Amino acid sequence: MQAPTRVAGRPASTTRRAVLAWAATAPVARAFAQTAADPLPSWHDGPARARILAFVESVTRSGGPEFVPPPARVAVFDNDGTLWAEQPVYVQAFFIADRVRAMAATRPEWKTTEPYASLLRGDLRALAAGGEKALAQLAMATHAGMSADAFSRIVEDWIATARHPKTGRLFTEMVYAPMLELIGHLHGHGFSCWIVSGGGIEFMRPWTERIYGIPPERVIGSSVKTRYELRGGVPTLMRLPEVDFVDDKAGKPVGIQRHVGRRPIAAFGNSDGDLQMLQWTAAGPGPRLAAIVRHTDAQREWAYDRASKIGRLDRALDEAGTRGWTVIDMQRDWRRVFAFEPR
Amino acid sequence: MQAPTRVAGRPASTTRRAVLAWAATAPVARAFAQTAADPLPSWHDGPARARILAFVESVTRSGGPEFVPPPARVAVFDNDGTLWAEQPVYVQAFFIADRVRAMAATRPEWKTTEPYASLLRGDLRALAAGGEKALAQLAMATHAGMSADAFSRIVEDWIATARHPKTGRLFTEMVYAPMLELIGHLHGHGFSCWIVSGGGIEFMRPWTERIYGIPPERVIGSSVKTRYELRGGVPTLMRLPEVDFVDDKAGKPVGIQRHVGRRPIAAFGNSDGDLQMLQWTAAGPGPRLAAIVRHTDAQREWAYDRASKIGRLDRALDEAGTRGWTVIDMQRDWRRVFAFEPR
Numbered sequence: 194m195q196a197p198t199r200v201a202g203r204p205a206s207t208t209r210r211a212v213l214a215w216a217a218t219a220p221v222a223r224a225f226a227q228t229a230a231d232p233l234p235s236w237h238d239g240p241a242r243a244r245i246l247a248f249v250e251s252v253t254r255s256g257g258p259e260f261v262p263p264p265a266r267v268a269v270f271d272n273d274g275t276l277w278a279e280q281p282v283y284v285q286a287f288f289i290a291d292r293v294r295a296m297a298a299t300r301p302e303w304k305t306t307e308p309y310a311s312l313l314r315g316d317l318r319a320l321a322a323g324g325e326k327a328l329a330q331l332a333m334a335t336h337a338g339m340s341a342d343a344f345s346r347i348v349e350d351w352i353a354t355a356r357h358p359k360t361g362r363l364f365t366e367m368v369y370a371p372m373l374e375l376i377g378h379l380h381g382h383g384f385s386c387w388i389v390s391g392g393g394i395e396f397m398r399p400w401t402e403r404i405y406g407i408p409p410e411r412v413i414g415s416s417v418k419t420r421y422e423l424r425g426g427v428p429t430l431m432r433l434p435e436v437d438f439v440d441d442k443a444g445k446p447v448g449i450q451r452h453v454g455r456r457p458i459a460a461f462g463n464s465d466g467d468l469q470m471l472q473w474t475a476a477g478p479g480p481r482l483a484a485i486v487r488h489t490d491a492q493r494e495w496a497y498d499r500a501s502k503i504g505r506l507d508r509a510l511d512e513a514g515t516r517g518w519t520v521i522d523m524q525r526d527w528r529r530v531f532a533f534e535p536r
Numbered sequence: 537m538q539a540p541t542r543v544a545g546r547p548a549s550t551t552r553r554a555v556l557a558w559a560a561t562a563p564v565a566r567a568f569a570q571t572a573a574d575p576l577p578s579w580h581d582g583p584a585r586a587r588i589l590a591f592v593e594s595v596t597r598s599g600g601p602e603f604v605p606p607p608a609r610v611a612v613f614d615n616d617g618t619l620w621a622e623q624p625v626y627v628q629a630f631f632i633a634d635r636v637r638a639m640a641a642t643r644p645e646w647k648t649t650e651p652y653a654s655l656l657r658g659d660l661r662a663l664a665a666g667g668e669k670a671l672a673q674l675a676m677a678t679h680a681g682m683s684a685d686a687f688s689r690i691v692e693d694w695i696a697t698a699r700h701p702k703t704g705r706l707f708t709e710m711v712y713a714p715m716l717e718l719i720g721h722l723h724g725h726g727f728s729c730w731i732v733s734g735g736g737i738e739f740m741r742p743w744t745e746r747i748y749g750i751p752p753e754r755v756i757g758s759s760v761k762t763r764y765e766l767r768g769g770v771p772t773l774m775r776l777p778e779v780d781f782v783d784d785k786a787g788k789p790v791g792i793q794r795h796v797g798r799r800p801i802a803a804f805g806n807s808d809g810d811l812q813m814l815q816w817t818a819a820g821p822g823p824r825l826a827a828i829v830r831h832t833d834a835q836r837e838w839a840y841d842r843a844s845k846i847g848r849l850d851r852a853l854d855e856a857g858t859r860g861w862t863v864i865d866m867q868r869d870w871r872r873v874f875a876f877e878p879r
Contacts (some may be wrong), residue, residue, distance in 0.1 A: 421789040473771045
């Protein structure tokens, strides 16, 4: 643990840091802001692209029959597998593993205590045998017990250098160029774009504005409980080792209502965890866009759906068929996949 | 109960309603948008007004030592007693009473069941004897058991005609003109303004944009649990008779972190329920504004603080003294109190 004063108070440099971050606002996202010539250059001409562009055109045509006023132009995006890669495991799992290794220096007992010992030995099979309970324990050990401010700094520091084991790229480079363009296109047409992820809300907030152009107040995710307290007289929000909200499956419409307070008119997901969010969005009156990113490209990304452990897409794919939702086929529809690939 | 189809799905008119609402965006709030001549015409010259204007000037002066980038210009406002009147009881209590009376027609058993019977007889003393438990029961009976969409329409219909028993004015006219001007001034300077209220989040959202110019996604409040389900195949968010979150006292910083994900730089409250929100805001680095609306005007509004049952201001007033927070004295600082008064 850090000293209470460091944990409790934000360092004086926070404001300076905020100014610097703002001066270089969303450099990644900005590179993908729409251009008049072609709003979606990383997309192949095809049914998915055509449908998305037609939808945006119809809800923004002033005086048109499907016009939607700007405040109601809410679009929601899943994160893992929809905006960035989620294979071989969720990025947050790499964060947990790295944090356990970093924290182990001051926790010698972890070398002989499960599930930490298995992770520290790199024995993933033994770790998996511990099941959900072991993973939850690791998540709590790395996500709670510090202030909200301290956790935010831990994430900022980690995401600045953490790289994908297969590509060697920063995780923040493994975001999908076509989706960044889509967010830029929507922002350019008066939409507000929200992230609705099963991942941790405070794990995403430190970097979503820079990478996606989506500010922290438009991030919805799973959370631990927090408690306000005075620590040595300093107002502090402490993160407790207790789940507060799981923003997955039927939790996603609940999270959307909690944070947005309106039903979205467009939703983008990639797995069965997004099914209810897609249903909720599609069932509203007037024009609606429900779309699924389907991982079909083993060469450039990964190919998985019905049988995958991570990002399983089965029921939602069936429902996309019966309800006529848009399926974005990565291999067919995307000219470029990752933001790090040359244009 | 309404028929399931009505409860579950939004009527087709919702989009049209949204268009109409948007066309007449925030008519009340717009009337109070800042003018170049005097941004705060309903305020007397005095220390509170001077301090507020100096704060806004300092954090928005480009290149100045206290400059805060627009995304970090977050201001939070309590609602009851800070933006509108809260005497003789919270407006939401009138809503609960009206709803119990309206619902009693189809619930004959309420005539002989407490706490409904006391309320229906108008026996407030007997009702008060039931304490917190009775009030919670009435709140749940009127706030849960319907869909989120249906509750939203109930509130919209009620707030359109509900009037204050003393002044005969619509409750939405009993908002403080000086605070509407202040919100307009802040919006005009790149701030985002949020409501952080102990009141129900879904009780406020249907009207805050029209009255305050604050959209539903910037409203933080207390809530019941909701559950996503398919009702006759229709995606529905049902409101359950169970408290999910109490956005009061130490809950306010928690609610702010949950929804905003950043620490505010300005906070406005009026009671001990706002103490922790004021502490949390004031304790951040850089320029901060923590202000308390003090009810000192028995003639134009009400005069109450340390001993009041509603809106008790005691500890927070002490702390305002020791920490140098801004006290807005209604009688001294406000030229005009309510939005319905002539300019």
